Amino acid sequence: MTGAYTIGEAARESGVKVPTIRYYEEIGLLPAPPRTEGGRRSYGAADLRRLAFIRHARELGFEIDAIRTLLQLQDQPDQPCAAADAIARDHLVTVERRIASLTALRAELQRMVEGCSHGHVASCRVIEILADHGECAHHEGGRA
Amino acid sequence: MTGAYTIGEAARESGVKVPTIRYYEEIGLLPAPPRTEGGRRSYGAADLRRLAFIRHARELGFEIDAIRTLLQLQDQPDQPCAAADAIARDHLVTVERRIASLTALRAELQRMVEGCSHGHVASCRVIEILADHGECAHHEGGRA
DNA sequence: GCTTGCTCCTCTAGTCGCTAGAGGAAGTAC
DNA sequence: GTACTTCCTCTAGCGACTAGAGGAGCAAGC
CATH class of the missing domain: 1.10.1660.10 (Multidrug-efflux Transporter Regulator; Chain: A; Domain 2)
Known part of the structure; x- marks a missing residue:
């Protein structure tokens, strides 16, 4: 049992x-x-x-x-499932947005680490890109 | 000025x-x-x-x-930038993991909402997949 | 001068989804 | 009877803010 x-x-x-x-x-x-x-x-x-x-x-x-x-x-199996469907769809939209945002972010991080010549901070691409938003491809905010 | x-x-x-x-x-x-x-x-x-x-x-x-x-x-431009590089690389790895995890998740959510026949909760694919982990393709945990 | 309305100040408490730890009681194994 | 594990409740903490109370400064108009 x-x-x-x-x-x-x-x-x-x-x-x-x-x-x-x-x-x-x-x-x-x-x-x-x-x-x-x-x-x-x-x-x-x-x-x-x-x-x-x-x-x-x-x-x-x-x-x-x-x-x-x-x-x-x-708990109420005789109800129409539109609400459950809506929640899942909503969440799908959120997830898709997050993927898009993270993909853009990945590209930027790749640019950073690939551009880094492992020299000194003064000429470090990582620091540089972080300092100058204008220089980067990332222009839409939102939760990453 | x-x-x-x-x-x-x-x-x-x-x-x-x-x-x-x-x-x-x-x-x-x-x-x-x-x-x-x-x-x-x-x-x-x-x-x-x-x-x-x-x-x-x-x-x-x-x-x-x-x-x-x-x-x-x-603040110390004459330091080697290895540390900055490491932070960016670390973060890149995190982001890549997150993208992979979210992509798997998206597939599962799509299965859910596409399988939903908009009937009643009793036969709702969304609820069903959530109830039965065994039935789904999502087997690795980790922060989405 | 005086009032109106905006910005600023500090402080506390709340958000989300847990996680950690204290201090103690109950249950199990030998 | 004692050692060990699991359980109990309670409070506080995490990260990165956000919201609100209650009050003071400051610029503009009358």
Whole structure:
């Protein structure tokens, strides 16, 4: 039977660390489980699934608030899934923007390190490019 | 002449927000400028250059500590620039890893939203993939 | 002179998603 | 009975800011 798990077992099974599990409980992402006589948390199989879901979503870069919504949706399987789709699409857009930004950044870093003649700071391309924004190809801000 | 600037002017010139400038001063990234009679910060042209340097480096994703080192290097132009080069190279590696990770992530998000038939949550591909890690192509962790 | 409105000052607290550590109790192994 | 591990709660810290309170300086108009 899908018995009871200690928080340590839940952590090992789900890959979410012990303090993080407690943190998720604190912020209401994971329901507070029943306790043993001695006051220890006792998790069931459904909790492990929920934790795995959260972990996977975090790995994919979803924010806690988005995961909260996704979990609510998961709990109501007869709802239309437009909301889940929208969250994923939104996130996809974010990720694409981030990739574009990082790719531009990579090009600039490559220019830096390739241009560096390993001489002295006075003539260092790395320092130079950082000092002169005008000289560089990077003109759109935003989180890298 | 390269006169004196208020913190607001420095912010406009450098693109760094006013509270952020004060924050940089607090953490010792920017020297504390002289004050006017009325106690207001009075910046010179060198401060503006330093701020622009910091801003650019932050835009490129360098961490404050790395910027601190880069600024120290900039202040000693006769030093060899190996350290600056190493910082840039390090950062390039980080950025490349991040791009790889995000690219894998993008593929998975695309699978999600393309597979979504816009029906109900019970059969939603987005929710499904999140629930079943085994089903997905994403197996290496790391910061996205 | 006086008021209006903007910028500036300091200080504290909040953001996000955890992570670390203190100090103590419960459970397990020998 | 004692050693060891795991668990408990609680508070504080990380990075890099951001927001807001409460007050003072300063320039312009009347």
